[in-house]
Amino acid sequence: MAKRKPISVTPSAVSTPHHPSAGLLRRLGALLYDGLVVASLLIIAGFIGMGIAELLLATELASVPEGEDALWLLTRHRFSLIYTAWLAVVGFGFYGWFWTRAGQTLGMRAWRLRIQNKDGSPIRVTQALIRLATAAFGLGNLMCLFNRAAPRAFQDIWAECEVVVLDKQENLEMLNK
Structure with missing residues (x-):
């Protein structure tokens, strides 16, 4: 579990509005949207890798x-580990950047979702890494089916955070920040 820093209680932290937990369908919708964005980023990162190989x-x-081309460098040469790490950094970087800055990826903004700590603050980098490591490519979200009153995914529990549904006005305010 992620270690938390002590949080000083301020009047603004106490008056944080309560938001409902995000259900499975909203999470999967956001995951689908984000999957398209991440696929695009990985294609661009692949072009960069291929350009460097060439x-x-x-x-x-x-x-x-003899008979091989630049793709051999990226798939079967010792450079393939560097290339794989590069692609992982791009994917992890996308989620880590958005989660720790505003608490919303592009797909989460479309579905009015926000990832946050219990006090409403954005998650830390360590929490983002724990979420990514325990999400099992989205399968951790299936755990939401077992507690429909307050759904939490496997990665939410391990990273000690929550995914909430924002109302339309709050989502617009988040977009304008």
Whole structure:
């Protein structure tokens, strides 16, 4: 579990409005939207990786076996670990950046969802990493089916955070920040 820093109670933290927990269908909708954005980012990151591989071959800093091309460098050479790490950083970076800044990814904004701590503050980087590590590519959201009154996904429990549904006005205010 993520270690929490002590939180000083201020009048603004006490008056945080209560929001309903996000259900499975909203979470899956946001996951689908975000999946499209992440796929686009991974395509761009793949083009960058392919460009670097072609540059290494053109400058003869790397070579490939007879009959192979630059893709061999990215899939079967020792550079493939660097390329895989690059793609992971792009994917994790997308979620980590949005979750720790505003508490909403692009898909979460469309579905009026926000990830936050119990006191309404944005989650920390360590919480974002725990969420990503325990989400099981979205399968952790299925745990919402077992507690319909206050749904929480597996990754929410482990990262000690919550995903809430905002009303339309609050969502507009979040967009304008």
